[in-house]
Amino acid sequence: MTxxxxxxxxxPTNKHPTELTHQxxxxxxxxxxxxxxxxxTAAAAAKEAGLPPGRVFQFSDTENEPLDGIPDFRAMIGxxxxxxxxxxxxxxxxxxxxxxxxxxxxxxxxxxxxxxxVSHFNLIANVEQAIYIRNLFRPWPTSTRPVERWxxxxxLYHAYGQLFTIxxxxxxxxxxxxxxxxxxxxxxxxxxxxxxxxxxxxxPIMVMLDKRPETPKYDLSSLQNITSGAxxxxxxxxxxxxxxxxxxxxxGWGMTExxxxxxxxxxxxxxxxxxxxxxxxxxxxxxxxx
Numbered sequence: 001m002t003x004x005x006x007x008x009x010x011x012p013t014n015k016h017p018t019e020l021t022h023q024x025x026x027x028x029x030x031x032x033x034x035x036x037x038x039x040x041t042a043a044a045a046a047k048e049a050g051l052p053p054g055r056v057f058q059f060s061d062t063e064n065e066p067l068d069g070i071p072d073f074r075a076m077i078g079x080x081x082x083x084x085x086x087x088x089x090x091x092x093x094x095x096x097x098x099x100x101x102x103x104x105x106x107x108x109x110x111x112x113x114x115x116x117x118v119s120h121f122n123l124i125a126n127v128e129q130a131i132y133i134r135n136l137f138r139p140w141p142t143s144t145r146p147v148e149r150w151x152x153x154x155x156l157y158h159a160y161g162q163l164f165t166i167x168x169x170x171x172x173x174x175x176x177x178x179x180x181x182x183x184x185x186x187x188x189x190x191x192x193x194x195x196x197x198x199x200x201x202x203x204p205i206m207v208m209l210d211k212r213p214e215t216p217k218y219d220l221s222s223l224q225n226i227t228s229g230a231x232x233x234x235x236x237x238x239x240x241x242x243x244x245x246x247x248x249x250x251x252g253w254g255m256t257e258x259x260x261x262x263x264x265x266x267x268x269x270x271x272x273x274x275x276x277x278x279x280x281x282x283x284x285x286x287x288x289x290x
Contacts, residue, residue, distance in 0.1 A: 009157035033059035
């Protein structure tokens with residue numbers, strides 16, 4: 001942000017450079033950070049998009065030896081003294097509304113994915129909205145809420161994963177056990193061993209929890225609530241999971257184009273717009289709903 005830079009994230013399944021090349025060109029990307037498994041794809045996309053040499057770095061938890069001449073990202077990190085002396089440039093309210101924080105790509109259109117410019121104001125507002133709606137119909141005030149623990153498996157290139165795993169968790173100081181990839185039994189084991197209290201999932205995970213034979217092998221009694229989004233959740237599936245695990249389930253709806261969360265059914269009771277949202281039902285939608 002201070003340097004006028006902002007991230008645009010891409011899914012790790014982009015192992016063919018075409019879509020990544022489109023994204024690099026579309027955003028005028030200046031630097032690519034890629035996991036070692038995807039470095040060759042990133043290098044090919046960078047070359048095809050016309051990025052100058054030296055703009056691709058390996059990016060992972062552990063330091064890596066150069067691969068095909070591509071260094072580890074730590075090679076460009078400054079000294080500890082530089083880090084200590086660094087200060088963020090604060091933004092005014094108006095500046096935060098006009099300054100891009102990230103570009104998320106939406107596949108909800110025809111053709112190649114379209115980039116959605118999300119401002120700092122957008123993210124901050126949606127975090128506050130998500131926290132507010134999560135606290136509705138709870139038997140405790142926000143100030144004395146019980147300790148939470150989450151498991152993060154939602155893709156961090158997706159608005160849903162960004163909102164909860166990165167932003168809401170940081171704001172609420174919730175520890176998150178992030179999975180490198182989703183493996184169902186590992187997911188169940190993490191819930192059991194770390195006493196996970198809340199899940200953010202999509203309906204296919206709800207089906208797994210309800211139907212898969214592995215589920216009863218694990219103690220999931222620590223779970224208190226589940227948020228389901230990214231696709232419609234049937235009433236029958238919601239009720240079955242809620243009864244089986246004794247949890248409160250909220251179904252949310254949103255779009256990359258509205259930052260992330262837009263509506264929620266907290267506790268499965270009534271459809272609520274998240275705080276400070278406005279919605280207009282146009283003539284076509286009104287006829288369809290009728």
